[in-house]
Amino acid sequence: MNAAPMQAVRGMNDVLPAEAARWQFVEGVIREVAAGYGYREIRPPLVEKSALFCAAIGEATDIVEKEMYSFADRGGESLSLRPEATAGCMRAGIEHGLFHNRGARLWYAGPMFRRERPQKGRYRQFHQFGVEAVGWRGPDIDAEILLLGARFFRRLGIRGLRLEINTLGGAGGESRARYRAALVDYLQKNQADLDEDSRRRLHKNPLRVLDSKNPAMAGVIAGAPQITDCLNAADEEFFSALRGLLDAAAVAYTVNPRLVRGLDYYTGPVFEFVTDSESLGAQNAVCAGGRYDGLAETLGGRPAPAAGFACGLERIIALAAAEGGGGAAPDAYLIDVGEGDGGGASDALAIAETMRDAGLAIQCNRGGGAMKKQMKRAHRSGAAFAVILAADERAAGKVTVKPMHGGEQRTVGIKDAVQIIKSEKQWP
RNA sequence: GUGAGCGUAGCUCAGUCGGCAGAGCUCCGGAUUGUGAUUCCGGCGGUCGUGGGUUCGAUCCCCAUCGCUCACCCCA
Known part of the structure; x- marks a missing residue:
């Protein structure tokens, strides 16, 4: 680098x-x-x-x-x-x-x-x-x-x-204007108690003074007039109607x-x-x-x-309650032993494609490796099953399905393997 | 724009009042040749953010610079 x-x-x-x-x-x-x-x-x-x-x-x-x-x-x-x-x-x-x-x-x-x-x-x-x-x-x-x-x-x-x-x-701004005037009046009278930020806002955007995070301002803010006291009839009615609807819908x-x-x-x-x-x-x-x-x-x-x-x-x-799982784990990890390192994987590829056609997510071993090594990768992938394809399976035209979370492994045909994996796969 | 803290292995971090750079995790290999969360052994991996300065010697001290983080302002 x-x-x-x-x-x-x-x-x-x-x-x-x-x-x-x-x-x-x-x-x-x-x-x-x-x-x-x-x-x-x-x-x-x-x-x-x-x-x-x-x-x-x-x-x-x-x-x-x-x-x-x-x-x-x-x-x-x-x-x-x-x-x-x-x-x-x-x-x-x-x-x-x-x-x-x-x-x-x-x-x-x-x-x-x-x-x-x-x-x-x-x-x-x-x-x-x-x-x-x-x-x-x-x-x-x-x-x-x-x-x-x-x-x-x-x-x-x-x-x-x-x-x-x-x-x-409301949109006419009547209530807001009336409130703004009352607020500015109040803040000017208490200008001595305002911090620097609030004094700046007093002219630029007086309503934002109410937003101050400065604890020293809490007293002044608490004593300030409230907009709810300055609403005209229409705005008052609108706001209380909204509160009524929320109450009726049980929204806190x-x-x-x-x-x-x-x-x-x-x-x-x-x-x-x-x-x-x-x-x-x-x-x-x-x-x-x-x-x-x-x-x-x-x-x-x-x-x-x-x-x-x-x-x-x-x-x-x-x-959000952190976990939704660490990310999509495949349904099965296909272990492919023998036939040389990665060279003889053609039947493995075909088997994986068949299983994918049946709707399963299959992660294939890549880069060869001994059974032990591949099993380790299968574990790490998070897959619920390992599907083993080695000399014995190849000779029998079958695969071995091993549940990674315990239980008996079985050597079966591909259709049965798909069924076994699907029966365990459950989504809410 | 303002202020504070921090930059050491892919990740999380030790460390030396200045004297050859460490751990855990990860990764790779192995523990009688078809089986994964444990255990044990070995290995890969760092110009200690960068550039100057002080010094016999700097990852450590000083200055600058870049980056990251948190907070202020403001906002979702």
């Missing part, structure tokens, strides 16, 4: 075979659960015009200001790797008339890119699963996506998740008046599924979303109400 070895780009991870099985499992659950609610997959491109994200997410957000992977296309137009998928989904739906006089239930899953400093549970290329329900005023659709999310986590066997909900006030939640969202497009109810698990480090949100009734219009489409969420798949996989 003379040249320095190539390395992956910082914050972009390889999914190695040992982990890939877990990803496949999660992806399978995504398809199953989404289909179960009548959501259909959409696959927007990974690259969009930068202007789309600026308009949708907000010019002044950190994502747009400093976290986007942007580059100039030939001809000079600025393009960006998508930092989230909602903007692309909405753009695609408007462009192709998916929302024209009708509702659309959409889901997506795939990589997103944000140039942040990596840390536990946060990477520069990460993956999200999300849903977008466009065209319903709610709150029944808000409840539906929360049910979908809750079922998704249940199906994955993830426990210890807490659902927190809040509202930012807590109202967190300090829950706010980072992206500009949110309006109305917002929510997060959070965990206290150590395995996410300083991160605690695995899924977050809400309502964004103004986004379609912002992107140049006809006005359309919308609600959705996004889940961080790396975070979900880190939480």
Whole structure:
């Protein structure tokens, strides 16, 4: 090794075979659960015009200001790797008339890119699963996506998740504006108690002061006015209707008046599924979303109400009850002794193909080796059976089937071997 | 962008107040010639992240640099 070895780009991870099985499992659950609610997959491109994200997410957000992977296309137009998928989904739906006089239930899953400093549970290329329900005023659709999310986590066997909900006030922004004024007023009066970050946010995005992780801020935050006190009648009714639907569906939640969202497009109810698990480090949100009734219009489409969420798949996989097995073990390992090292394997190849035709996964020994050696490899492969093909078997036109987890081995014809292995193979 | 910690074998890590570089696991071979989780023996594998400096001598001390990790900011 003379040249320095190539390395992956910082914050972009390889999914190695040992982990890939877990990803496949999660992806399978995504398809199953989404289909179960009548959501259909959409696959927007990974690259969009930068202007789309600026308009949708907000010019002044950190994502747009400093976290986007942007580059100039030939001809000079600025393009960006998508930092989230909602903007692309909405753009695609408007462009192709998916929302024209009708509702659309959409889901997506795939990589997103944000140039942040990596840390536990946060990477520069990460993956999200999300849903977008466009065209319903709610709150029944808000409840539906929360049910979908809750079922998704249940199906994955993830426990210890807490659902927190809040509202930012409806699309008109009346409640939000009133609350914002009250909050700014309060914070200015208590400016002496604010830390540096909070003072900066006071002007830039006052709602985010409520999000501060600084324990010293807890007192000021606790005394701050709450948005629930500033809601107009319509927003109040919407939020309480949503809570009623969740209660009726027996979905557990807590109202967190300090829950706010980072992206500009949110309006109305917002929510997060959070965990206290150590395995996410300083991160605690695995899924977050809400309502964004103004986004379609912002992107140049006809006005359309919308609600959705996004889940961080790396975070979900880190939480998912680790084992799903170390990865796909074959049903049987074919031991092939004699006939020279690897040279006389032609009958072994044919036998393996026959067994595969019968629906079994067969891993063949490669590279020769004594019986003992091959048996060792068979063990390591995780296969439930070893199928032995040596001089005796060849002479008899049979194979020996040996259960690796105990029991008698038997020398039988290939059809019987397939039957023996199939009868033991059981899937839930 | 800011701060802290860490870079020694494929993996997990010891180590020397500066004196020839270690262990476990993995891998390969063997313990009377057709049988795998144990046990025993042997072997492969490292310019101690990189580049300078101090020194008779640096993996160890100093400086720089690159990389990784964690945290802040922000967010899924």
